[in-house]
Structure formats: C-alpha cells, structure tokens
Amino acid sequence: MEKPVDEEENCPVKEFKRAVCEECRENPFKYKCPGCGLRSCSLPCVKVHKERTHCTGKRNRTQFVPLSQFDENWLISDYNMLEEVLRMTESARRSRAGAGDSKTARFMPSGKKALYNQARNRNTNLLLQPKGMSKNKINRSYYDK
Template sequence: MEDSSVCGECNLKPWKYKCPGCSIRSCGLPCVKAHKQRTGCTGKRKATDFVTLSHFDDNLLLSDYRMLEDTKRVAESAKRMRDQICKNPYFKESQRSKLRAAAARGSTNLLFLSSGMLNRERNQSRYDNRSKCISWTIEWRFHSTDVVIVDHGVGEDTSLCSVIENHLKPGPWIHKLKPFCDVDLFSLKLFIQKGAKATTFKELDIKASLRKQLAKVAIVEYPVIHVYLPSQSYDFEVIRDFYQLNTTTPDPNGSLYYSHGDTTEGKVTSREEEIEEDGR
C-alpha cells in the first residue's frame, strides 16, 4: 500500500505541498518541477472543475472570486479594444440607416460589413440631410499596378473625371501611374462590379455624375472603381448603358462614331462589329 505521508514524486521525504492542479504531494521545488515535466501539469486548479460542497473551503472560494474578477477584466479590456478599433463618427446606427435609405432611393443596394472590418473602418460615406446628397468614399484600383487610392467626401453629383484627374496630373517624373497620365483622361475605362459576388461589371461614364452610375449596383461599404488603360483588355462580362464617344478610329466618312451596348444580349458591341456583320 502506498504511503500517503511521503512525497509522491521521490517517495523518500515527507510531503509538504499539494499540487492545486493534480493533487499530487511533493516535498520541495525540485519534485514540483519534476512532476510538472513528467505529467505536463500546469500546477493550476481548473477553475471549472466540479467540487463537492464537503470539499469546498475558503481557498476554493477565493480562487473562484479571482476567476470572476479575471473574466470581468478580460471582457472590459476587449470592449475597450473593440470601441477603439471600430471608433468611427460617421457610422452610428442611425446614420447607416439614413445612408442605406438614400442609396436605395437611387436604386443602389448598399451593404455593410461587420464591425472591425478594414473597409468598415475606412468607410466615411455619409448622407447629408441638409443637401439631400450622399458624400461617398471611393476606392480607385489601377489595373496592372498595386496602386490603390481612396477619396473621401465625393459628392454623388460630382463627375468621375473631376475626381480622378487629381491623381493623374502629368509630369516629367516616373511613377507607377505614369501610363495612365500619358493617355487622354476621357479614354480611360472605368468599371464597377455589379454585385459583391457578381462576375459582371458595369462600365462607367467618366463624364457623368456618380449618382446615375450607381443605379442597379450592389455596393459593399463604398464604391470600388477599377481603372483600365484603353489598350488593356479584360476577361469579364461588361454591361454598358451609356453612349461613349470614340475618337481613336474614325469611320470611312471621317466622322466620329459612338460605341454602344447591345441591351438585348447584355454584351458590348461596337459599330465596327455591326458594319462587319452587315458586310457578310
């Protein structure tokens, strides 16, 4: 029969300490360390373990009290951190509701992310009751570059060209957006995704206001506009609902022509393709 009066680790000396985690008896620090290394015990009592009333004492009461204090401290710390991360004066619940309602009146489906998400924190779009106008946050993504530019406070009646030209002012220096600065501003192609998971993009009219162009588009937090050079190709389906003046290739009569979207098929069709089909 095992002697309960001696150390449970060395079985030589009388025990002095009882491990709160596994209740093993030890005679001193070397045996305490040895039993932790052998068994993997942390030396701490599991705060959620069931203890019968007959074994409950002042030490267990104090341990439970400390556990509750620690839980409260962690919860309050997490709340302060969340409030700091998600602190954004533009996004009180009532303001989000007004912004969503104003967007819906323009046939725009505005969706919001959960608190703490990067785009949620970055979004400063808001609805002004006095002017009855939305001021959008806009993200510009330039194709074939890693350049991402964010504008805040862009009124929905502002034309896209007046916003993007601030980032594309030509100069002698070499930078990542120089190819976009070297072409005619109005020849740039602007696209916005039709929905959060949609594979179809809507081509935007760079001369038109933002209000008209966001109709029938689902936006997550704020508009993300993809900018392409005239020479760059794209591998997604495009919907175009505006007439665009094309100045790159004149027609046989020397006059300018317009390219337009074929609304029956939902694909982009240029006049050159129509002439080619008629000639067959």
C-alpha cells in the same frame, strides 16, 4: 495485562510526517500540487513532476464542487473568477471600440489623424492614449506629408 499505548505511534501528526514525496519517494512531502494533488518535497521534485505529467500546477477553477464541500473559500474563489472574466470582457470591449473605429479618427488633430491612417495603411495597429490622459498630452507624434 495490556501493553501501554505509545502516544507517539498513534499520533496523526506523526502519520502525516511519515508520508513521503510521491516523486522521489525518499523525503517526507511538504507541498501538494493544486492541479493534481501530487505530494512533493522540493522544487526539483515539483519541476520533474510538471515535466513528466505536463501538469500546469494550477487548480481547475471550473471543476464541480459538491455542496457539502462548498465553503467561504470556494465562494471567494468563484467571485474572483467572475470579476476576472468581467475585467477581461470590459478590456476587450474598450480595445475593440478604439481599434480601427472611424469615430476615433474623426476627433483627432490632423497630424495624429494622418499618423493613425498611415499606420493603418501599413497594417500596423496603433494604440493611442485617450484624450485627457497625461501620456496623450506628452505624445507629440504626428505624420508630416
């Protein structure tokens, strides 16, 4: 006669709960590090893990993903990364266009132009709000010779 099978012992959920924290090896794990996949149970264990392994805790967004595992979530992640790169390049382009550009100083009122030139002479990077912005209208700074 066969033994009755205990449903709880064969349950995959029970197996999942038995997996322990890889840092302290005492408690069942609750968290999985996106950077390296280490399983941990608490914030102190996460901190010890990051200190010990110098892990950033961030997923490598440029890693290769096989086409069989590529799904909508990976597509959204890739799209967001491309959008972030676009934002950063546009921001860099805008800041370069205004920093040290002689065209920018040409269209300033004489008081602000003198302030801008004196700051540049003192190796100070002075960033002014573009014309039309409310903070530019409020700003009354100028250089008086």
